[in-house]
Amino acid sequence: ALRKASSAGRGLNRVHIFISKTVIKPETCVPCGKRVRFSKPALKCKECRAVCHPECRDKLPLPCIPSCPSTPGTNKLSEGIISDFAPSERPMIPRLVVNCANEIENRGLSEVGIYRVPGSDKEQKELKEKFLKGRHPHLSNIHDIHVVCGCLKDFLRGLKEPLVTFHLWPSFVDAADIGDRNKCREELQHLVQSLPQANMDTLAFLVQHLQMIAETPACKMPAGNLAKVFGPTIVGYSCPDPAPMQIMTETRRQNQVMERLLEIPRDFWADLLCVDDMSLFPGGTPYTPDFHSAPRSMLGPINTPDMTEYANEMTRTATTPKYSTKTFHSKKPSRFFSSPVVN
Amino acid sequence: MQGEEALPKPQRIFKVVFVGDSGVGKSSFLHQFCNHEFRGNFAATIGVDFQVKTLETKTSVVTLQLWDTAGQERYRSMTKTYFRKADGVIVMYDINLEASFTNVRNWMTSVQEQVEPGTVTMLVGNKLDTAEEAGTKAVKTKNGQELAKSYEMLFYEVSAKTGANVDDAMEDLTRLLQEKEDKKMEEVLQLTEITTKKGCCGR
Numbered sequence: 001a002l003r004k005a006s007s008a009g010r011g012l013n014r015v016h017i018f019i020s021k022t023v024i025k026p027e028t029c030v031p032c033g034k035r036v037r038f039s040k041p042a043l044k045c046k047e048c049r050a051v052c053h054p055e056c057r058d059k060l061p062l063p064c065i066p067s068c069p070s071t072p073g074t075n076k077l078s079e080g081i082i083s084d085f086a087p088s089e090r091p092m093i094p095r096l097v098v099n100c101a102n103e104i105e106n107r108g109l110s111e112v113g114i115y116r117v118p119g120s121d122k123e124q125k126e127l128k129e130k131f132l133k134g135r136h137p138h139l140s141n142i143h144d145i146h147v148v149c150g151c152l153k154d155f156l157r158g159l160k161e162p163l164v165t166f167h168l169w170p171s172f173v174d175a176a177d178i179g180d181r182n183k184c185r186e187e188l189q190h191l192v193q194s195l196p197q198a199n200m201d202t203l204a205f206l207v208q209h210l211q212m213i214a215e216t217p218a219c220k221m222p223a224g225n226l227a228k229v230f231g232p233t234i235v236g237y238s239c240p241d242p243a244p245m246q247i248m249t250e251t252r253r254q255n256q257v258m259e260r261l262l263e264i265p266r267d268f269w270a271d272l273l274c275v276d277d278m279s280l281f282p283g284g285t286p287y288t289p290d291f292h293s294a295p296r297s298m299l300g301p302i303n304t305p306d307m308t309e310y311a312n313e314m315t316r317t318a319t320t321p322k323y324s325t326k327t328f329h330s331k332k333p334s335r336f337f338s339s340p341v342v343n
Numbered sequence: 344m345q346g347e348e349a350l351p352k353p354q355r356i357f358k359v360v361f362v363g364d365s366g367v368g369k370s371s372f373l374h375q376f377c378n379h380e381f382r383g384n385f386a387a388t389i390g391v392d393f394q395v396k397t398l399e400t401k402t403s404v405v406t407l408q409l410w411d412t413a414g415q416e417r418y419r420s421m422t423k424t425y426f427r428k429a430d431g432v433i434v435m436y437d438i439n440l441e442a443s444f445t446n447v448r449n450w451m452t453s454v455q456e457q458v459e460p461g462t463v464t465m466l467v468g469n470k471l472d473t474a475e476e477a478g479t480k481a482v483k484t485k486n487g488q489e490l491a492k493s494y495e496m497l498f499y500e501v502s503a504k505t506g507a508n509v510d511d512a513m514e515d516l517t518r519l520l521q522e523k524e525d526k527k528m529e530e531v532l533q534l535t536e537i538t539t540k541k542g543c544c545g546r
């Protein structure tokens with residue numbers, strides 16, 4: 001039931017891989033927002049580079065999305081294609097996309113006109129910048145949920161190339177125009193599967209997220225409305241700098257593509273995101289067995305998880321494949337933290 | 344001047360462009376103004392929509408060409424091209440949404456970049472009905488008035504749902520559009536008179 005409630009497919013249950021370090025330069029703990037003081041120990045996830053107090057480790061939001069390979073900090077990064085922002089292993093979905101979508105599913109599902117109504121321009125830009133700089137902004141601190149939506153939209157729109165790629169853009173448009181619904185769907189599914197990995201993963205994740213919103217009547221954002229909003233954002237135009245006339249003619253077509261994509265059943269998208277568990281743990285065994293990882297859905301909890309709640313869930317759901325509660329308890333942090341050792 | 348009166352009245356056409364954040368009710372306002380009904384389907388506009396409404400005023404018959412633009416961010420670059428040759432621009436915000444009011448300044452910046460000086464602008468706060476019923480009014484009338492004053496705009500608070508103030512606002516706009524054009528015509532006439540007088544001797 002949990003799995004159905006969330007929008008994305010499986011595969012997004014990557015856990016953090018903590019290494020411990022002693023803080024010299026002041027750092028902020030991501031979950032609690034407080035400083036980690038000088039010479040105090042801190043945990044840092046070696047994948048996503050989030051830092052936290054040792055006692056806050058369970059509150060670090062999941063899933064862990066590894067930082068993109070290119071060094072963060074360069075502002076030019078804001079003009080890349082999707083794979084420049086995505087982790088190098090599957091599911092290749094940028095952290096900004098997953099975190100924003102999670103936050104929106106958490107508290108935006110009662111908001112009329114979600115994704116349509118814009119937030120403050122300035123706040124949106126600031127938030128996007130934080131993500132692109134490799135930081136871990138606190139989305140729950142952002143009062144206006146439309147800012148979070150705007151950030152996600154702005155990010156997708158600002159990509160050098162739309163998710164469907166310039167190369168396949170004409171094929172997508174033609175496929176969406178096929179009168180026979182079944183044939184149209186088949187063709188589109190085929191095209192989606194021929195997209196580069198990061199494009200495919202991100203698209204699959206987003207479509208499921210949008211389908212969830214479309215099914216929430218309180219939002220007043222049925223698929224038709226969402227398609228109008230996300231046509232320019234996800235499908236985009238056939239070239240980098242479309243002329244105004246081109247924008248006019250291509251707008252309706254991109255809208256149609258988006259509508260058809262949203263009509264493809266959720267199972268198809270979920271299957272695309274179904275990453276073999278082994279690929280999540282290259283070593284075969286997870287380094288840090290974390291309470292929340294297995295029984296929760298792929299999106300993982302966003303809010304501070306209640307430990308007791310998870311403990312209960314553990315005993316009830318027997319789907320935890322890799323590790324038992326016993327192994328978890330028997331392990332002390334010092335055993336699997338590489339360097340330097342915390343006492 | 345006698346000859347001029349004998350001619351059939353020139354029917355004036357004014358181009359009016361609607362802009363504002365997505366979801367503030369531009370299309371609903373237009374629909375209320377043109378068809379006197381409220382749709383409330385909350386459907387987003389793609390690109391740009393177009394309506395024509397003919398009004399009879401005391402002095403003449405005026406046709407308004409109403410351009411309803413999409414509020415979505417992506418279309419903003421395109422919206423700009425519609426400001427060209429616009430006689431009037433209506434910037435709309437949602438009284439219940441502070442952000443939509445804050446964004447009016449952004450809209451005005453792009454409006455002022457594109458339109459010719461002397462274009463009539465009007466600031467409209469929509470959804471007066473929900474603001475009164477649910478008490479969710481986030482933008483004070485005073486703030487709206489002040490902003491409108493700073494840009495020398497007309498100002499109205501309306502409800503596209505109930506139709507309150509919709510016709511008043513549009514009539515006021517039409518009146519101003521006419522006045523501006525009358526003034527322009529006069530100026531043009533004066534200008535030609537002056538040039539013909541100077542014509543032969545020049546410099």
